[in-house]
Amino acid sequence: MNVDDAKRRFSRASWANVLGNAIKIVAEGAAGLAFGSVALVADAAHSVADLVASVVVLVWGSSSFDRPDDTHPHGHARIEPLTALFVGAVIVLLGLNLLYESTQGIIEGGTGVRFSPLLLGALAFAMVDMYLVYWYTVRQNEGVESTALSALAADCLNDLYTTVAAIIGVLGVLGSYPILDPIAGWLVSLLVVYQGIEIGRENLDYLVGAAPTGAKREEITAEIKSHPDVEGAHDLTVFYDGTVLEVEAHVEVDGEMTVREAHDVESELVDRLRALEEVGDAHIHLDPSGLGEWKDAAETDHRSD
Incomplete structure (x- = not known):
C-alpha cells in the first residue's frame, strides 16, 4: 500500500x-x-x-x-x-x-x-x-x-x-x-x-527508542546469519524509531571480497531485514571475518597508553 x-x-x-x-x-x-x-x-x-x-x-x-x-x-x-x-x-x-x-x-x-x-x-x-x-x-x-x-x-x-x-x-x-x-x-x-x-x-x-522483544531480536539475528556469505555478526542493536524498528549490526564476511561483492552482500542484507515485519530500516557495517579479537585488543592497547 x-x-x-x-x-x-x-x-x-x-x-x-x-x-x-x-x-x-x-x-x-x-x-x-x-x-x-x-x-x-x-x-x-x-x-x-x-x-x-x-x-x-x-x-x-x-x-x-x-x-x-x-x-x-x-x-x-x-x-x-x-x-x-x-x-x-x-x-x-x-x-x-x-x-x-x-x-x-x-x-x-x-x-x-x-x-x-x-x-x-x-x-x-x-x-x-x-x-x-x-x-x-x-x-x-x-x-x-x-x-x-x-x-x-x-x-x-x-x-x-x-x-x-x-x-x-x-x-x-x-x-x-x-x-x-x-x-x-x-x-x-x-x-x-x-x-x-x-x-x-x-x-x-x-x-524513547526501547528495544523489541527477545524473539524479534533473535529473528533478526537469524535472518542476518542465514545469508550464505555471512561468517559472523556482532554489535547488533535493535530499537524503535517511532513505530518501526531500526537495525544496526556489524557483519563479518570474507576479507578477500572485492568492494563490489561486499556492496552486493550489504544491499542484500538490508533488503532482507527491511522485509521483516516491523523493521523500517537497517544499517550494516561489513567487517573482515576474524577481526573481533583485533577490536578487543585495540581497545586494550588504547586503555594502556
Missing part, C-alpha cells in the same frame, strides 16, 4: 471516530442528564475524551505519513506514537475525574436517579454506534498498521464494555437498587483509567 492510500484510510477512520463519538455523546449525555444517571453521564463523558483523542489523531496523526524533509530527514513517524500518548493521557485524566464523581454517587446511595426506557434505548444505540466505528476502524487500518488507529479501535471496543456496565446500573435503578448506577459508573471509570495507562505505556516505548 502506498503512502497516499494509507493516508486516505487513516483520514477516513479518524473521521468515523470523530462522528461516532459525537453522536454517542449527544445520545447518552442527553438521556443521562435528563434522568440523573451517573452511569450514562460517565459513559458519555468517556466519549468526550474519545472525541478529543479522535480530533487530535485526525489533525495531528496524519502528519506521520508526510515524507521526509529538510527539518525531519528521517520522516515524521514519531508523531504517531506521540499522538497516541496524548490520547492515553487524556483518557487517564478523564477516568480519574469520573472515578471521583462515581465515588460521590456511591456515598450518596444513588439517590436522584429515575428509570426510563429512554436510558436503555440510548445505551443500545451507543453500543451499535461504537461497534460500527470499531469495525470500520479495524477494516481501514488493515495494511496501514497505525498505532494511533489501533488505540482508537481499542477505545471503541472498551466502550462496548463500559456501556454494558452502564446497562447493569440502569437495570439496578429499574429493580429498586439505584446504588448500582454509581457502582457501574465506578467500574467504567476504572476501565477507562486502565485503558489510558496501557495506551500510554505502549507508545512511550516507541518514543
Whole structure:
C-alpha cells in the first residue's frame, strides 16, 4: 500500500471516530442528564475524551505519513506514537475525574436517579454506534498498521464494555437498587483509567527508542546469519524509531571480497531485514571475518597508553 492510500484510510477512520463519538455523546449525555444517571453521564463523558483523542489523531496523526524533509530527514513517524500518548493521557485524566464523581454517587446511595426506557434505548444505540466505528476502524487500518488507529479501535471496543456496565446500573435503578448506577459508573471509570495507562505505556516505548522483544531480536539475528556469505555478526542493536524498528549490526564476511561483492552482500542484507515485519530500516557495517579479537585488543592497547 502506498503512502497516499494509507493516508486516505487513516483520514477516513479518524473521521468515523470523530462522528461516532459525537453522536454517542449527544445520545447518552442527553438521556443521562435528563434522568440523573451517573452511569450514562460517565459513559458519555468517556466519549468526550474519545472525541478529543479522535480530533487530535485526525489533525495531528496524519502528519506521520508526510515524507521526509529538510527539518525531519528521517520522516515524521514519531508523531504517531506521540499522538497516541496524548490520547492515553487524556483518557487517564478523564477516568480519574469520573472515578471521583462515581465515588460521590456511591456515598450518596444513588439517590436522584429515575428509570426510563429512554436510558436503555440510548445505551443500545451507543453500543451499535461504537461497534460500527470499531469495525470500520479495524477494516481501514488493515495494511496501514497505525498505532494511533489501533488505540482508537481499542477505545471503541472498551466502550462496548463500559456501556454494558452502564446497562447493569440502569437495570439496578429499574429493580429498586439505584446504588448500582454509581457502582457501574465506578467500574467504567476504572476501565477507562486502565485503558489510558496501557495506551500510554505502549507508545512511550516507541518514543524513547526501547528495544523489541527477545524473539524479534533473535529473528533478526537469524535472518542476518542465514545469508550464505555471512561468517559472523556482532554489535547488533535493535530499537524503535517511532513505530518501526531500526537495525544496526556489524557483519563479518570474507576479507578477500572485492568492494563490489561486499556492496552486493550489504544491499542484500538490508533488503532482507527491511522485509521483516516491523523493521523500517537497517544499517550494516561489513567487517573482515576474524577481526573481533583485533577490536578487543585495540581497545586494550588504547586503555594502556
